[in-house]
Structures are given as C-alpha cells and as structure tokens.
Amino acid sequence: MTHFPSRRTIIGTASAVALLALTACGNVAGGSADSSKYPSGPVNLTVGQAPGGSTDLIARAISEGASKTLGTPMPVVNKPGANGALATKEVAGKPADGQNLLLINASLITITPLAVSADEAVNIDDLDIIAGLSQDDYVLVASEKSGFKSIKDVTAAGRNITFGTTGVGTGSQLAQTVLFKQANVKGTDVPFDSGKPALTAVLGNQVELATIQLGEAMPQIKAGKVAPLLVFSEDRNTFLPDTPTAKESGYDVPVAQYRAVAAPKGTPKEVKDKLLAAFQETFKSDAYKQFNEKNMLTPKEISGEEVVTQWKEYAAKYKGLIEKYSISLSGTK
Amino acid sequence: MDFLNPVINGFAVVLEPMNLLYCLIGVVIGMLIGVLPGLGPAATIAILLPLTYNVEPVTAIIMLAGIFYGAQYGGTITSVLLKLPGEASSVVTVFDGYQMAKQGKAGTALGLAAIGSFIGGTASIIGLTFLAPLVASFALDFGPAEYSALALLGILLVATISSGSKTKALIAAAIGLLLATVGRDVFTGESRFTFGSLELADGIDFVPIAMGIFGLGEILYNLEERHRAAKAPSTVSNVWPSRGDLKQASGAIGRGSVLGFFLGILPGGGATIASMASYAMEKKRAKQPERFGKGAPEGVAGPETANNAAATSSFIPLLTLGIPANATMALMFGALLIQGVTPGPQLVDENPDLFWGVVNSMYIGNILLLIMSLPLVGIFVKILRVRAAILAPVTALITLLGAYTINNSMFDVTLVVVFGIVGYVMKKFGFEPGPLVLAFVLGSLLESSLRRSLLVFNGDPLGFFSRPISATLLIVFVLVAVLPGIRSMLAKRKGSSLEETAPVQLKEKV
Numbered sequence: 024m025t026h027f028p029s030r031r032t033i034i035g036t037a038s039a040v041a042l043l044a045l046t047a048c049g050n051v052a053g054g055s056a057d058s059s060k061y062p063s064g065p066v067n068l069t070v071g072q073a074p075g076g077s078t079d080l081i082a083r084a085i086s087e088g089a090s091k092t093l094g095t096p097m098p099v100v101n102k103p104g105a106n107g108a109l110a111t112k113e114v115a116g117k118p119a120d121g122q123n124l125l126l127i128n129a130s131l132i133t134i135t136p137l138a139v140s141a142d143e144a145v146n147i148d149d150l151d152i153i154a155g156l157s158q159d160d161y162v163l164v165a166s167e168k169s170g171f172k173s174i175k176d177v178t179a180a181g182r183n184i185t186f187g188t189t190g191v192g193t194g195s196q197l198a199q200t201v202l203f204k205q206a207n208v209k210g211t212d213v214p215f216d217s218g219k220p221a222l223t224a225v226l227g228n229q230v231e232l233a234t235i236q237l238g239e240a241m242p243q244i245k246a247g248k249v250a251p252l253l254v255f256s257e258d259r260n261t262f263l264p265d266t267p268t269a270k271e272s273g274y275d276v277p278v279a280q281y282r283a284v285a286a287p288k289g290t291p292k293e294v295k296d297k298l299l300a301a302f303q304e305t306f307k308s309d310a311y312k313q314f315n316e317k318n319m320l321t322p323k324e325i326s327g328e329e330v331v332t333q334w335k336e337y338a339a340k341y342k343g344l345i346e347k348y349s350i351s352l353s354g355t356k
Numbered sequence: 357m358d359f360l361n362p363v364i365n366g367f368a369v370v371l372e373p374m375n376l377l378y379c380l381i382g383v384v385i386g387m388l389i390g391v392l393p394g395l396g397p398a399a400t401i402a403i404l405l406p407l408t409y410n411v412e413p414v415t416a417i418i419m420l421a422g423i424f425y426g427a428q429y430g431g432t433i434t435s436v437l438l439k440l441p442g443e444a445s446s447v448v449t450v451f452d453g454y455q456m457a458k459q460g461k462a463g464t465a466l467g468l469a470a471i472g473s474f475i476g477g478t479a480s481i482i483g484l485t486f487l488a489p490l491v492a493s494f495a496l497d498f499g500p501a502e503y504s505a506l507a508l509l510g511i512l513l514v515a516t517i518s519s520g521s522k523t524k525a526l527i528a529a530a531i532g533l534l535l536a537t538v539g540r541d542v543f544t545g546e547s548r549f550t551f552g553s554l555e556l557a558d559g560i561d562f563v564p565i566a567m568g569i570f571g572l573g574e575i576l577y578n579l580e581e582r583h584r585a586a587k588a589p590s591t592v593s594n595v596w597p598s599r600g601d602l603k604q605a606s607g608a609i610g611r612g613s614v615l616g617f618f619l620g621i622l623p624g625g626g627a628t629i630a631s632m633a634s635y636a637m638e639k640k641r642a643k644q645p646e647r648f649g650k651g652a653p654e655g656v657a658g659p660e661t662a663n664n665a666a667a668t669s670s671f672i673p674l675l676t677l678g679i680p681a682n683a684t685m686a687l688m689f690g691a692l693l694i695q696g697v698t699p700g701p702q703l704v705d706e707n708p709d710l711f712w713g714v715v716n717s718m719y720i721g722n723i724l725l726l727i728m729s730l731p732l733v734g735i736f737v738k739i740l741r742v743r744a745a746i747l748a749p750v751t752a753l754i755t756l757l758g759a760y761t762i763n764n765s766m767f768d769v770t771l772v773v774v775f776g777i778v779g780y781v782m783k784k785f786g787f788e789p790g791p792l793v794l795a796f797v798l799g800s801l802l803e804s805s806l807r808r809s810l811l812v813f814n815g816d817p818l819g820f821f822s823r824p825i826s827a828t829l830l831i832v833f834v835l836v837a838v839l840p841g842i843r844s845m846l847a848k849r850k851g852s853s854l855e856e857t858a859p860v861q862l863k864e865k866v
Binding site: 229 | 495496497498499500540541542543544545546547552554555557558695696698702763764765804808811812814
C-alpha cells in the first residue's frame with residue numbers, strides 16, 4: 024500500500040501546477056485593463072448578419088487587414104438576429120476594453136427604428152464608433168416587360184406600379200416609398216426577404232421595379248436584363264456613371280447603406296487610437312481596395328465622430344420625410 | 357450540346373480530392389447508421405449539420421447526401437442477416453431477405469439488394485440530370501403565386517401521405533404552421549409571439565428545431581428501446597447472384613426503379629413508401645404470389661431498388677423548386693441555408709458547380725457503396741454491439757455542441773433541448789415529427805408568398821388562376837384533397853394487399 028499515498032501526492036502536485044497555470048492566465052487576461060498592453064489576445068469582430076452577405080464579407084476583409092497590424096487574430100463572429108440589434112446589444116454590454124468590436128450598419132440606426140417597436144431599436148450613443156468604412160449604394164431597377172427606361176417613364180405611366188423592396192424597415196423600402204410620394208406616383212410595396220429574391224421578381228416580371236444594392240444588381244444590369252433608372256446616393260456612383268441620381272432628377276431622398284466599426288461605450292482613447300491606426304493601415308492596402316472595387320463599395324473612411332453626426336442627421340432627415348409624407352414603413356397604412 | 361457542359365464540369369467538382377473524401381465519409385457514415393436500428397438518416401444529418409458549417413457548400417451537401425442514400429444500403433444488411441431492419445425503408449426486405457438467409461442464400465439476397473440499389477439509384481440520377489434543366493427553364497416564371505400554390509400542395513401531401521395516423525399527422529403539421537408564425541411579420545415589422553425576446557425577433561430558426569426533434573428526440577426515444585442482442589449473423593457467401601436469380605429479379609429491379617423514382621419526387625413520399633409499394637406490386641404481379649415471404653428474390657430486389665431510387669429522386673423537388681419532399685430533404689434544405697444557398701429554380705443556373713457537383717457525386721457514391729457494401733458486411737454487423745449507453749450520451753453531446761456553434765448562441769442550445777423533449781413526447785404518443793418540421797419550413801414560405809401574391813394581384817384571389825403554373829398546381833391540390841375518398845372507394849372493391857406488412861414491428865424512423 025505504499026504506492027497509494029505517493030499517487031495522491033502526484034495528483035496533488037498536478038492540481039497545484041494546474042491552479043498556478045490558471046492564475047497565471049488570469050493575470051494575463053486581467054492585464055487588459057492596462058490599455059498600453061492592448062490588445063491582450065484575440066479581438067472579436069461581431070457581425071449582426073449571417074455569413075456570406077455583404078456585411079459579413081466587409082467584416083472579413085477588415086479583420087484580415089487589421090489583425091496583421093495589431094499582431095493578434097481578429098475572428099469574425101456572426102450573431103444574426105433582429106436586423107443586427109441582437110449583436111449590437113450584446114457587444115454594447117461587453118467590457119469596454121477593445122477586445123470586442125462590432126461591425127454596424129447605418130440602417131439599424133437611421134431606418135430600422137422607424138419600423139420596429141422602441142425596445143427593438145438601437146441607440147448609437149451606447150457605442151463608441153471607431154471608424155467609418157464604406158458606402159453601399161441602392162439602385163432602382165425596372166423589369167424588361169415594364170418598358171421603363173428612365174424615371175420619367177415611371178412618373179408618366181399614370182397607373183399603379185408594383186415595386187419590390189428588400190424588406191420592411193430597409194433603405195430599399197424607405198427610398199422607394201419616399202420617391203413615389205415625391206413623384207406623386209401610386210405604388211404597391213411588395214417586401215421580399217433580401218435583395219436576391221427582389222431582383223428575381225423583377226427578372227421574372229412579377230414586380231415592375233425594385234431597389235437593391237448595386238453589387239447585387241450589377242450583373243443583371245450589365246447583361247441588359249434590368250434597366251437602372253436612378254441611384255439614391257448624393258453623387259453619381261463611379262461604378263454606374265451614366266445613371267442619374269435621385270437628387271439630379273429632382274427628388275430629395277438620399278439613401279445608402281453605410282458601415283462602421285464600433286466598440287462598447289467608454290473604450291479608452293489609447294485603445295481606440297490603436298484600432299483606428301490598424302484600420303487606416305488596412306484601408307491603404309491593395310487587397311482591401313480591390314475588395315471594395317469588386318463589391319462596388321465606395322470608400323467612406325471617415326472618423327467615428329463624423330459617423331455619429333452623419334448618421335444622426337440621416338436619422339432625423341428620414342424621420343422628417345416619413346412624417347411629412349405620412350408614410351408608415353410597417354405597411355399598416 | 358451546351359447543356360452537357362455544366363454536367364461535365366460537375367464531374368470535375370466531384371473528382372476534387374476533398375469532395376471525393378467527403379463523399380466517402382458520407383456513404384460510410386450512411387452505411388453505419390443504416391445498420392444501427394437506433395439512428396435514421398434524418399437524425400444523423402440533424403446531428404452532423406453544424407459540422408458541415410466550415411466546409412464548402414458543395415462538399416457539405418455531397419457528404420450529407422451520401423449519408424442519406426448510404427443508409428438505404430446499410431439498412432438492408434441487418435434486415436437480411438438478423439431480421440432487424442436498420443431503416444424503416446428496409447422493413448419489407450425482412451420478409452423475403454431473412455428467409456433467403458435462412459436458406460443459406462444470404463449472399464445472394466445482399467448481392468441482389470446491392471445491385472438493385474445501384475441500378476435504382478443510378479436510374480434516378482439520370483432522371484434528375486435531364487429533369488432539372490427542364491424545370492430550371494421555367495425558373496423565372498416561378499413567382500410568389502406559384503410558390504404559394506406549391507407550398508400549399510406540399511403541406512397537404514406531407515400531412516396526408518405520411519405513414520402513421522392521418523389525424524395525428526395533420527395535428528403535427530398544424531403545430532408546425534403555428535411555429536412558423538413566430539417572429540417579426542415580414543410585411544409590417546410587427547412582432548408576433550416573441551414575448552419581447554430579441555432572440556425570437558426573426559422567428560425560430562429551422563436548424564435547432566430539426567436538431568431537437570430529429571436528433572435529440574430520437575436519441576431520447578431510443579433509450580427506451582431495449583435492443584435485442586445481436587445474434588451471430590448467418591455466413592455470407594456467393595454474393596454474386598446466379599444468372600437464374602438475376603433473371604428472376606431483373607423485372608423487379610426495373611419496375612422498382614421507375615416506381616421509386618416517381619414516389620420519391622412526390623412530397624410526403626420517399627424511400628419507405630416506395631419500398632412498401634414495390635413489395636406490394638411485385639407480389640400482385642407474381643405468378644405464384646405464395647412464394648413471397650418464403651424467400652422470393654423479387655421481394656428483396658424490388659423494394660431495395662425502389663427505396664434507393666426514391667432516396668435519390670427526392671432531391672429533385674428540393675434542388676429544382678426549393679420544396680423539401682420529406683424530412684431528410686428538409687434537413688438538406690437547412691444545410692443549404694446555413695451555407696447561404698437558397699435552393700430554388702435558379703440554383704441550376706446560379707450555382708451550377710454546386711448543383712451538378714452534388715448530383716454527380718451520387719454516381720460516385722453509388723459505385724463506392726456497391727464496392728464497399730459486400731466485402732464489409734462482417735464489420736458493419738459488429739457495429740451493432742456498440743451499446744446504447746455509450747452511443748446515446750456521445751450523440752447527445754455532439755448535438756448540443758453543434759447547436760451552439762451555428763450562431764454562437766446559448767439560446768439555440770435551449771431550443772434544441774426544448775424541441776428534443778417535444779420530439780420525444782411526440783414519438784411516445786405516436787405523432788410523426790416529419791409533418792411538423794416540413795409544415796414549419798413550408799409555412800413561412802406559404803405565408804410570405806401568399807401575402808406577396810395578394811399584394812401583386814391587388815387583393816384579388818382569382819389572380820392565382822390567371823397564371824398557368826399556379827392554376828395547374830391548385831388544380832392538383834384539389835385533386836389530391838379528394839383523392840383519399842376515391843382511393844378508399846377503390847380499396848373497398850379490391851382487398852388491400854399492403855395490410856400484410858402490419859405483423860412486422862414497424863418502428864417508423866425519419
């Protein structure tokens with residue numbers, strides 16, 4: 024029976040070593056409070072959309088560049104739900120140490136609150152915006168059978184027109200409903216789940232018009248299967264230089280999707296500076312520039328403060344437009 | 357032949373080493389679970405769904421498809437050797453297969469089943485190859501109206517052609533439809549049945565429901581079953597059937613292929629129904645029906661051919677229309693959605709590599725199965741000795757871990773547990789889980805398509821009849837709705853021959 028206590032000693036020693044190792048790890052993790060040592064381990068970039076969509080792709084392009092500069096992995100974590108509100112609320116509740124970031128869509132702040140109940144809405148003041156990323160433009164396309172070649176054809180048609188949107192509370196819906204009101208055209212709003220089914224419905228002549236993101240519409244525009252009538256950006260889009268803007272055609276409805284990287288409120292300035300530097304380094308890289316070009320994204324690499332001001336302006340503008348034309352985005356007219 | 361180019365490219369996709377490997381893994385897993393009476397292909401696919409998350413979509417579906425048709429091969433082995441059907445679709449094989457084994461012709465029975473399965477499977481793939489582009493040419497004509505009609509027809513068929521009690525199937529389907537209404541209303545942004553939970557704002561995800569009901573529910577239910585100890589299997593020799601046997605069975609294989617192909621396409625149909633229908637048909641056609649149940653080769657070859665043909669052809673409605681025809685296909689649908697691919701008429705044109713890669717992988721998979729199934733019989737039978745006490749906790753753990761990884765969400769894990777209990781209780785009280793899950797999938801499609809079409813038609817329901825495809829589908833819907841009445845009238849005139857399958861313990865698995 025002499026070996027029995029000795030085995031116990033071994034187990035005891037082993038657990039002591041394990042404990043030591045655990046406390047050592049704890050010390051490293053605890054060091055994150057000292058922002059000069061940032062980053063202390065992988066930086067999670069949460070996305071409120073499913074993998075494979077444009078928001079997810081942008082997150083992956085950004086994380087690839089920034090992880091090199093930061094010298095630490097930046098895994099993309101998809102947490103889809105409620106247009107991204109679920110992911111936003113989760114990241115906003117994390118410790119403000121820069122280890123958890125969020126890729127946020129402007130529409131969540133500027134448009135979604137117009138369509139959903141207050142407790143589902145997200146407040147931009149719960150976050151620190153680190154950097155703006157890019158602008159994703161919406162284009163109004165017409166089906167072949169509709170015969171529309173320009174917005175004038177639509178306004179002159181003098182009948183009820185069906186238009187597909189990418190869903191309730193999206194820029195696509197806001198842009199078209201406001202446009203129709205301003206142009207005094209009667210239309211039926213047909214919501215689809217995303218851009219792709221809306222485009223398919225235009226291709227199959229189930230709806231006459233639809234507003235979708237440029238990257239999705241471009242292959243069919245180039246193939247001549249759908250006609251681009253106008254873009255909703257303030258300036259003409261470089262990828263579609265011959266298509267007029269809504270503004271040029273006399274309509275005041277500037278809608279686009281913007282994206283930015285955010286951190287929980289109260290993240291130390293040194294941490295934010297370090298992250299910003301890493302993102303700016305990414306913006307300069309050829310790989311990222313090519314990514315933007317391939318996906319028809321216009322760079323809008325502005326500071327976090329500018330993002331907050333602009334998004335708040337858009338939110339106020341859209342709210343004003345909706346009230347002015349007494350539009351309800353939730354279809355209950 | 358422009359049409360053949362993507363088909364040939366599809367072979368290039370399959371022959372990539374990674375895809376070949378996953379095809380092999382898929383069919384081996386399929387055969388294994390085919391042998392195990394506890395787990396069916398739907399449960400296995402539900403459990404393994406999250407594991408496919410990190411591979412290419414085409415690779416993932418190749419593997420999952422392999423599990424499905426591989427199980428049809430595996431289920432035969434235990435039916436013949438041990439009188440223990442590994443799969444519901446191999447239940448009828450027991451009648452003549454086990455008798456053949458008792459007469460020392462186990463090898464012949466297995467050989468016939470393997471050859472029949474191969475021919476049936478291959479015939480269905482060829483059918484799929486030519487039918488899919490035809491359906492795809494109508495792709496753009498499929499609008500909201502057509503999808504509403506299709507979903508309506510699908511739900512009706514699923515609820516009426518299931519193998520258990522019709523009332524219970526209808527109840528399960530109704531619950532599935534109710535569950536589909538949870539979440540934000542796509543047309544008004546209003547929250548329905550979310551109780552203020554942001555997690556429910558987009559509705560209940562399909563994958564946790566399937567993993568819970570099929571995966572966990574099945575595991576829990578199987579714990580109740582006391583498995584019979586595996587007897588020593590009969591010796592297997594002469595796996596190549598004699599010319600006489602082949603001649604006797606060739607007609608059954610031919611008829612089984614055609615019957616299985618059509619029953620597989622039908623929503624609510626599938627491998628189990630195909631195998632039973634084939635057995636009934638062979639018996640009816642035979643000159644000496646009394647040979648059946650005493651080791652008739654046709655009684656093995658026919659059903660085994662038909663179940664494989666049906667397993668393959670049930671991919672047709674999924675890959676060409678985006679409508680899952682049975683529970684396993686509903687899981688394939690989920691797998692595609694996880695990968696960001698929405699199956700539908702556009703799939704062939706937009707994702708030719710995926711489509712033809714998956715279709716062509718089935719040729720390869722069937723050849724692999726034919727090669728493997730016979731020499732490896734002994735090994736597969738040993739699997740039966742794995743005790744449920746080990747198998748159940750391991751599979752339950754994999755299910756829960758997997759559920760977490762999809763959306764990094766503990767809420768999903770809770771859902772799996774809740775639906776696991778629901779699935780267990782349903783099985784316990786004789787409710788088929790298939791109609792619930794299918795109605796759930798088709799329910800959201802039905803609701804959004806119906807409302808979308810009414811918007812397009814300006815609220816006029818007669819609009820559905822102004823479009824040729826939706827009008828045709830709705831007429832079929834009416835026909836199917838009145839068909840049971842006509843059938844029961846016919847059945848009263850002739851005695852039903854299917855009833856004799858009842859004595860065998862029919863534990864339906866999905």
